[in-house]
Structures are given as C-alpha cells and as structure tokens.
Amino acid sequence: MTPLDLNxxxxxxxxxxxxxxxxxxATAEAYAARNARICILDRVPVPNxxxxxxxxxxxATSADDTEQAFAxxxxxxxxVDVAFANAGMAANKPSLELTETDWQKVLDLNLTGVFLTCQAAGRRMVPRKSGLILATSxxxxxxxxxxxxxxxATKAAVANLIRxxxxxxxxxxxxxxxIAPGYVETDMMMALVQRGTLKTDTMKARTPLPRLGKPEDIAAMAAFLASPGAxxxxxxxxPVDGGWMANGGPE
Ligand SMILES: NC(=O)c1ccc[n+]([C@@H]2O[C@H](COP(=O)([O-])OP(=O)(O)OC[C@H]3O[C@@H](n4cnc5c(N)ncnc54)[C@H](O)[C@@H]3O)[C@@H](O)[C@H]2O)c1
Structure with a gap:
C-alpha cells in the first residue's frame, strides 16, 4: 500500500x-515550508x-485590489493553486448598540471579501479544472x-457560501x-481580551482540550486540506477548536 501523503x-x-x-x-508559513510561492493581500504591511x-x-473588500493581486x-x-479567504474582523457589541456602519464593515470584510476572493480564484481554477479554495468561518x-x-451572521453565511x-x-x-476555528490566540482575539469583552478562563473552561488555539493549529488544517490525503x-x-463545539453542557 502507498503511504498516505498528508502534506x-x-x-x-x-x-x-x-x-x-x-x-x-501561520498558514503562509506552513505552505512556505513546502516551498510554496506565497502572495498575501493585507491592509497592513507584512512584518519581516x-x-x-x-x-x-x-x-480584501475591494474587487479591484483582489483582482490585481490575482493578476x-x-x-x-x-x-493560483490555493486561495485562502481568511481576512475577517469582529464587532462584539450588544445588538441594540450595533450601528449600521459596524454592521456594514463586518459584512464587507467577512462576507463580501470572502466572496470576492472565491470568485477571483474560481474564475481561474474552474476553466483549468483544479484548485483549492479555503475560507475562515x-x-x-x-x-x-x-x-x-x-x-x-457573516460566519454562518461563509459556511453556506462555501457549500x-x-x-x-x-x-x-x-x-x-x-475552517471553523475556536478561540485562537491572535491579535484579533487578544484585543477583545484586553478590552474585557472575552475572558480567557471562561474560554478554556468550555474547551475539552483546555487551552486556547494557536495560529499553527489552524494552519495545520489549512495545509492538510491541500494534501493528496484530503x-x-x-x-x-x-471545526478546529479543541472540542469547544462538542461541548453543549454548562459544565
Ligand atoms: N482568533 C480567533 O479566535 C478566531 C476564531 C474564529 C475565526 N477567526 C477568523 O480568523 C480569521 C483571521 O483572524 P485572526 O484571528 O488571525 O486575526 P488577526 O487580527 O491576527 O489577523 C487578521 C488579519 O486580517 C487583516 N485584515 C483586516 N482587514 C483587512 C482587509 N480589509 N483586507 C485585507 N486584510 C485585512 C489584518 O490586517 C490582519 O493581518 C478571521 O476571519 C477571523 O474572523 C479567528
């Protein structure tokens, strides 16, 4: 039997x-470890x-910026072989306080942005009859x-868009x-912890593997999905979440 190739x-x-x-x-680095050629679109410069x-x-909310990157x-x-629509943002606020601007910003990035990357990738991959598109739900x-x-609302929409x-x-x-990550220690999540919106102890307590995720935990799945084994x-x-989704109980 040929050994399974999971890279x-x-x-x-x-x-x-x-x-x-x-x-x-972390995903860029995981692919780069396999000599991938990496193209990043981010609103901030990539450090080192x-x-x-x-x-x-x-x-990622701009069709022009996205198309130019693919070009x-x-x-x-x-x-392009793999396109990862990953950029996203949170707007944790009581719904009664959410402004239309808050709502629209999250929709633009978390949903429209994901669609734009998927569409630009699909336009190239479908005629060529190969490729992998990933999104972060x-x-x-x-x-x-x-x-x-x-x-x-947007993360559920991403799940159905992907399907x-x-x-x-x-x-x-x-x-x-x-990929549907659980709580992962990144700038986005730690900003919410610093603001007091999220509490690390509460997040760990619900997670059967009682720690926060690392970006590498998610990158491992993103890389595996491009392997012949996938x-x-x-x-x-x-879900890549330490079992958080599985835990419906209060304790
Ligand atoms: N960290 C978590 O706990 C967690 C859990 C579930 C899902 N996610 C999702 O993971 C994805 C990545 O987030 P992260 O946790 O790595 O956060 P992060 O803040 O470390 O990374 C987000 C990146 O997106 C970039 N970005 C923001 N707006 C952009 C735009 N308009 N165009 C291009 N890039 C833009 C930021 O500059 C940043 O580099 C997001 O979609 C997020 O919703 C995160």
Whole structure:
C-alpha cells in the first residue's frame, strides 16, 4: 500500500488574505515550508516577510485590489493553486448598540471579501479544472452567541457560501472548504481580551482540550486540506477548536 501523503505538494502558488498576522501568517508559513510561492493581500504591511513572498497592501473588500493581486500571481507564476479567504474582523457589541456602519464593515470584510476572493480564484481554477479554495468561518458560523450579531451572521453565511461553491465547482475539480476555528490566540482575539469583552478562563473552561488555539493549529488544517490525503474533502466546514463545539453542557 502507498503511504498516505498528508502534506501539500511542493511549489504550490498560494494566495492568502489577512496573511500579515495570526492564522493567515501561520498558514503562509506552513505552505512556505513546502516551498510554496506565497502572495498575501493585507491592509497592513507584512512584518519581516521572507524575500520571495509577494506582499500586497490593499483591502480584501475591494474587487479591484483582489483582482490585481490575482493578476500579479498570473504574471509571475502563471496562476493560483490555493486561495485562502481568511481576512475577517469582529464587532462584539450588544445588538441594540450595533450601528449600521459596524454592521456594514463586518459584512464587507467577512462576507463580501470572502466572496470576492472565491470568485477571483474560481474564475481561474474552474476553466483549468483544479484548485483549492479555503475560507475562515468560525465556531460562531456553526453556532451563535450573544453580542456578535454581525460576526455570527457573516460566519454562518461563509459556511453556506462555501457549500454552494463546492457544489457548483466540484464537478470541475475545484474543492471549496472552510475552517471553523475556536478561540485562537491572535491579535484579533487578544484585543477583545484586553478590552474585557472575552475572558480567557471562561474560554478554556468550555474547551475539552483546555487551552486556547494557536495560529499553527489552524494552519495545520489549512495545509492538510491541500494534501493528496484530503482529495475527497469538499463543501466541508471543519471545526478546529479543541472540542469547544462538542461541548453543549454548562459544565
Ligand atoms: N482568533 C480567533 O479566535 C478566531 C476564531 C474564529 C475565526 N477567526 C477568523 O480568523 C480569521 C483571521 O483572524 P485572526 O484571528 O488571525 O486575526 P488577526 O487580527 O491576527 O489577523 C487578521 C488579519 O486580517 C487583516 N485584515 C483586516 N482587514 C483587512 C482587509 N480589509 N483586507 C485585507 N486584510 C485585512 C489584518 O490586517 C490582519 O493581518 C478571521 O476571519 C477571523 O474572523 C479567528
């Protein structure tokens, strides 16, 4: 029997939004360890990027910025193999206090931004009949929680968007999946902890593996999904959360 190959093939051409920090950055590094060519679109500069990464400053909410980033990959590398629509934001507030601007900003990035990356990737991958598209949903795309109306709505929408695209593009050999991280120690989450909106003890207490996630925990799944071992995974929204989703009990 041939041994299972659970690593991404070498030299993939990988596009990641929100790759300057956190989950996106850890995923870029996981693919780079397999000699991938990395293109990042982030609204902030990427700190200390390896020399061969293409780091573009722009917004995942902009169809132009997104298309331009894919066009750079087309010119330099002849296309894209993996596209990770990862950039996202939280707006934790009681729903009665959520402004229309708060709501719209979260929708623009967490939902429209994801669609724009998926569409730009699909336009290239579907005619070529191969490719992998990933998005970052959340445990809050699979269940709900107070004071997160825009976040839970968009993350659930991402889960169903991914399923829809998987159905449309699967027959063309393009797989589309989402990862649903639990609480991961990144700038986004630690900002909420510092503000007192989230409490690390409470998060750990509900998690059967009682720690917060590391960006590398999520990057490992993002890399595995490009491996030959993941060839039949399509339309899936995969929790990587230490068992948080499994725990429905109060204790
Ligand atoms: N950290 C968690 O606990 C957690 C849990 C579930 C899901 N997520 C999701 O993971 C994804 C990554 O978040 P993270 O936790 O790594 O946070 P992070 O703050 O470390 O990274 C987010 C990145 O997105 C970039 N970004 C923000 N707006 C952008 C825009 N308009 N265009 C391009 N890039 C933009 C930021 O500059 C940053 O580099 C998000 O979609 C988030 O919702 C995070």
């Amino acid at each position: 991404p093939p070498p030299n993939l051409r990988v596009f990641i939004t929100g790759g300057a920090t956190g989950i996106g950055r 990027p390896p020399e061969d990464w293409v780091c573009l400053q722009g917004s 750079v990959m087309d010119r330099r590398w002849g296309g 959340s445990i809050y795309g699979l269940t709900a929680g107070a004071n997160r109306a825009a976040y839970t 829809t695209l998987a159905i449309e593009w699967g027959p063309s050999g393009v797989r589309v999946n989402a 060839a039949w995974i399509n339309g899936a929204v995969i």
